[in-house]
Amino acid sequence: MxxxxxxxxxxxxxxxxxxxxxxxxxQRELGLGIPxxxxxxxxxxxxFGFGRGSVRRVWLDPRVWLSYARLLARxxxxxLYRQDTLQxxxxxxLDRAGVVRWIHRGAGPDDRPAVATVAAQLRDASGHAx
Numbered sequence: 617m618x619x620x621x622x623x624x625x626x627x628x629x630x631x632x633x634x635x636x637x638x639x640x641x642x643q644r645e646l647g648l649g650i651p652x653x654x655x656x657x658x659x660x661x662x663x664f665g666f667g668r669g670s671v672r673r674v675w676l677d678p679r680v681w682l683s684y685a686r687l688l689a690r691x692x693x694x695x696l697y698r699q700d701t702l703q704x705x706x707x708x709x710l711d712r713a714g715v716v717r718w719i720h721r722g723a724g725p726d727d728r729p730a731v732a733t734v735a736a737q738l739r740d741a742s743g744h745a746x
Contacts, residue, residue: 626709627651631675633658633703650693665721668704673724674702683726703727709737715743 617621629651634642636654655661674680707729709718718737720729 626742629653630658631655635697661703664706664708664716664719666704668702669704669724677724679726680724707734709741711741
């Protein structure tokens with residue numbers, strides 16, 4: 617009996633609206649180990665429909681403060697880069713042809729999908745555009 621193991625292929629990248637001059641510092645500090653691209657005009661953010669949060673949701677929501685408290689408890693210290701804290705992000709999975717197969721638009725800075733969710737979407741997108 618042979619077992620076929622589905623192979624996932626893809627490239628993970630991060631797009632930030634920071635100025636290109638800050639990318640090297642972000643790479644060092646965050647230790648991402650993935651390509652990091654600058655989008656200071658936020659063209660990708662607009663294309664994916666990543667909106668802006670309200671001051672109430674971004675700075676006054678207890679869920680956000682709880683997320684920061686967890687990071688502090690693990691020894692992470694917040695860094696202020698003088699960036700737009702109201703810009704919301706998200707996650708998108710594109711297939712090899714560049715077709716968006718899945719998108720998660722964050723409702724706040726603490727709204728991130730689970731890694732397993734993104735991995736499942738990557739596996740699904742790997743089967744498209746062959």
